[in-house]
Amino acid sequence: MSQPYSSIQEDLRLPGFTGTVHLPGEAGYDEARRSLNPAVDSRPALIAEAQSVADLRIALLAARAHGLPFAVQSTGHGTHAPCDGGILVKTSAMASVLVDPERRIAHVGPGARWADVIAAAAPFGLAPLSGSAPSVGVTGYTLGGGLGWLARKHGFAADSVLRAEVLLADGRHVTASPSSHPELFWALRGGGAGFGVVTSLEFRLHPVSEVFAGFVYFPIEVAERTLEAYRTWIDDAPDEISTAVVLKRMPGDEQTPAAVRGRHVVMLKVLHAGTAEEGRRLLAPLLAAAGPALLDETRTTTYAATSMGGTPNRHMDMFDTVPGEVVSALVRAAEQAQTIEIRHWGGAMGRPGPDAGPVSHRATKLSVIVDTVVPGLAEELRPYANGGTFLNFLADPARTAAAFTEADYRRLREVKRVYDPDGFFRVGHVVPA
Numbered sequence: 001m002s003q004p005y006s007s008i009q010e011d012l013r014l015p016g017f018t019g020t021v022h023l024p025g026e027a028g029y030d031e032a033r034r035s036l037n038p039a040v041d042s043r044p045a046l047i048a049e050a051q052s053v054a055d056l057r058i059a060l061l062a063a064r065a066h067g068l069p070f071a072v073q074s075t076g077h078g079t080h081a082p083c084d085g086g087i088l089v090k091t092s093a094m095a096s097v098l099v100d101p102e103r104r105i106a107h108v109g110p111g112a113r114w115a116d117v118i119a120a121a122a123p124f125g126l127a128p129l130s131g132s133a134p135s136v137g138v139t140g141y142t143l144g145g146g147l148g149w150l151a152r153k154h155g156f157a158a159d160s161v162l163r164a165e166v167l168l169a170d171g172r173h174v175t176a177s178p179s180s181h182p183e184l185f186w187a188l189r190g191g192g193a194g195f196g197v198v199t200s201l202e203f204r205l206h207p208v209s210e211v212f213a214g215f216v217y218f219p220i221e222v223a224e225r226t227l228e229a230y231r232t233w234i235d236d237a238p239d240e241i242s243t244a245v246v247l248k249r250m251p252g253d254e255q256t257p258a259a260v261r262g263r264h265v266v267m268l269k270v271l272h273a274g275t276a277e278e279g280r281r282l283l284a285p286l287l288a289a290a291g292p293a294l295l296d297e298t299r300t301t302t303y304a305a306t307s308m309g310g311t312p313n314r315h316m317d318m319f320d321t322v323p324g325e326v327v328s329a330l331v332r333a334a335e336q337a338q339t340i341e342i343r344h345w346g347g348a349m350g351r352p353g354p355d356a357g358p359v360s361h362r363a364t365k366l367s368v369i370v371d372t373v374v375p376g377l378a379e380e381l382r383p384y385a386n387g388g389t390f391l392n393f394l395a396d397p398a399r400t401a402a403a404f405t406e407a408d409y410r411r412l413r414e415v416k417r418v419y420d421p422d423g424f425f426r427v428g429h430v431v432p433a
């Protein structure tokens with residue numbers, strides 16, 4: 001049972017903690033508690049900026065001793081629930097990145113961002129399975145599965161994890177790998193952060209230096225025929241090419257290219273892990289179906305310089321098949337939504353290795369993310385969707401179970417009962433014991 005905050009205030013100064021501690025009303029508290037999700041207004045009893053694993057253990061054991069909620073935040077991208085009245089630990093200072101180019105492996109601390117890893121790997125012609133935004137934290141992204149623009153070629157980020165150092169709910173610090181705590185290792189590769197505090201990750205890097213990538217824009221009037229072509233074109237797309245079709249209202253600011261400024265467009269996102277010549281050949285049928293482009297920004301570039309952008313998520317569905325009714329519904333919804341992104345999955349994501357982690361619904365063919373609540377759209381799409389979601393893209397912690405297959409969810413609950421039987425880790429996307 002938790003004690004009143006006033007009676008433990010001095011204990012919450014965390015004796016022995018080497019980082020900065022922020023209490024309510026003190027300088028730095030409001031800035032430190034901020035999440036990148038404006039819907040989350042967290043009011044922790046204490047915010048602790050950890051400098052080491054020892055700091056993390058001190059904060060964890062204090063929360064446990066006083067029965068307080070406990071949460072860890074690196075960048076705040078993955079914050080979906082407040083840690084009200086609890087201890088919020090920031091790991092931003094623990095951002096070490098070590099690259100072993102001969103073994104093609106990266107070893108990172110819990111505060112590392114993808115930008116750090118990309119920069120460290122690029123000189124060796126290597127790349128991590130990072131996401132759309134380099135500012136995202138590596139650990140939270142990877143624990144949630146990690147769907148990046150190299151995923152069709154190399155799988156989810158979680159599939160490349162080789163080992164993890166983990167602080168458990170009872171304060172023990174263990175190594176999770178295929179030979180040490182293998183069930184915990186399995187759960188961490190896509191099961192989320194509810195099994196322990198990951199204090200370091202080791203994962204594979206991949207031989208990728210240059211890519212053919214960028215955006216092609218068309219007028220919104222060609223949306224239906226473009227999506228009709230897209231839903232069949234993807235059947236023959238090789239693993240090297242990742243694409244999404246986005247129905248988007250472009251900003252009217254000076255930073256937006258004049259050809260599409262303020263316009264409602266169909267935007268094709270593409271990243272091809274190969275030559276521009278081969279990329280254009282693969283795209284040719286789709287570009288022909290869409291017709292003359294308003295603007296073509298595709299080019300050969302380094303992976304490190306690639307920025308694909310993301311779509312804010314107010315609604316998500318996943319599809320194993322894509323009938324024409326889905327296409328028509330999305331085109332109608334685009335009249336009200338700011339952005340609708342239809343993204344191709346498949347490839348290596350759908351071919352997991354032995355005992356791969358519990359990442360989402362691997363048979364998914366397409367995902368749809370909408371940045372606006374469009375009345376009636378969810379009901380219109382539901383008969384055709386597979387009912388699943390993806391942990392990295394899920395805003396509602398009440399729907400965590402939908403991010404896994406039934407078999408994986410049962411196994412995750414068994415792992416939770418072993419490693420966190422009293423549910424100490426309970427903030428955010430957490431599988432119950």
